Amino acid sequence: MTATASVALESLPVIDLSPLGEGPEGLAHVAAEIGRACRTIGFFYIRDHGISHAMLEDIYARSAAFFALPLAQKSALTIANSMNNRGYAGMESESLDPSKLSDAKEAFNIGRDPEPGEVTDPAMPSVGRNQWPDLPGFRAAMLGYYGAMRRLSERIHTAFALDLGLPPGFFADKVDRPLATLRLLRYPPHPGIFDGSRYGAGAHTDYGNLTLLSQDAVGGLEVRTRAGQWVSAPPIPDTYVCNIGDCLMRWSNDVYVSTPHRVANISGRERYSVAFFFDPNPDAVIECLPTCQSPDRPARYPPVTTAQYLTERLDATYAFRKDR
Numbered sequence: 001m002t003a004t005a006s007v008a009l010e011s012l013p014v015i016d017l018s019p020l021g022e023g024p025e026g027l028a029h030v031a032a033e034i035g036r037a038c039r040t041i042g043f044f045y046i047r048d049h050g051i052s053h054a055m056l057e058d059i060y061a062r063s064a065a066f067f068a069l070p071l072a073q074k075s076a077l078t079i080a081n082s083m084n085n086r087g088y089a090g091m092e093s094e095s096l097d098p099s100k101l102s103d104a105k106e107a108f109n110i111g112r113d114p115e116p117g118e119v120t121d122p123a124m125p126s127v128g129r130n131q132w133p134d135l136p137g138f139r140a141a142m143l144g145y146y147g148a149m150r151r152l153s154e155r156i157h158t159a160f161a162l163d164l165g166l167p168p169g170f171f172a173d174k175v176d177r178p179l180a181t182l183r184l185l186r187y188p189p190h191p192g193i194f195d196g197s198r199y200g201a202g203a204h205t206d207y208g209n210l211t212l213l214s215q216d217a218v219g220g221l222e223v224r225t226r227a228g229q230w231v232s233a234p235p236i237p238d239t240y241v242c243n244i245g246d247c248l249m250r251w252s253n254d255v256y257v258s259t260p261h262r263v264a265n266i267s268g269r270e271r272y273s274v275a276f277f278f279d280p281n282p283d284a285v286i287e288c289l290p291t292c293q294s295p296d297r298p299a300r301y302p303p304v305t306t307a308q309y310l311t312e313r314l315d316a317t318y319a320f321r322k323d324r
């Protein structure tokens, strides 16, 4: 097994979001803390984020009920039905790190429902239809949580904007119809001796702007520091682990870092987590921010829309998409 250090809490700060509700000074304080983390490790925890413990408990209970369904019922909702990145991804159907055996996890993706009049494109990972299991109350609970996570992600974007030298509302009209995905995850206990050939989730970076991850008490998430050392990101009750994804790294011209991470569930127990990937509007142009370029630091990436960029990344992740 690869050695992991326990210095995580030094390098992964726990940031209290309650000052966000306390006017411009509170925002400036939180923005400075978040900015420091995003420019160094690209990961941080948040607490006092406003999502209730009861709401999350309910989501975990419904997630467990979903994964406990017979395989045939889950497979009927396969993500391969959906070019919009919604539905069930079965055990070993993904390889986040193509140099390893496929991931020992199963997942269920939920996206945004189209707004009235919103154009949908079945060929893009854009807005489209969700696939729902036949579980009473599941849809309403998931969409309620999805909405709460959207609002939280928007608030964190005001801190990003301020820290990046932009008006706090800079991202507002670029993330108000987001390509956000709520992903329920289940990792079975690792069988036998862990030899590093198969992870629960292989090392990868996330694709969008911001990921907010809730994990249960089992542990197993690891983050790679810039020095190349893997450190653990242990569970801390009532927090989210947040990280920057590749879209925001590109947008900020590498000022913010999107950091590789992975999951090894060597606990002997099953592990559940709930990820929320907050990606910008499909038509948002990810193009070097004016405050992140200078003669010494010219733009490093050509402009791309979120939809184009995500399509590229998802096509590389899923065999069924490549085969189309």
Ligand SMILES: O=C(O)CCC(=O)C(=O)O
Pocket (backbone or CB within 6 Å): 183, 185, 201, 206, 213, 215, 221, 261, 262, 263, 273, 274, 275
């Ligand atoms: O389940 C976790 O702890 C992390 C999952 C993850 O990194 C992902 O799905 O992108």
Ligand SMILES: [Fe+2]
Pocket (backbone or CB within 6 Å): 204, 205, 206, 211, 261
């Ligand atoms: Fe990830």
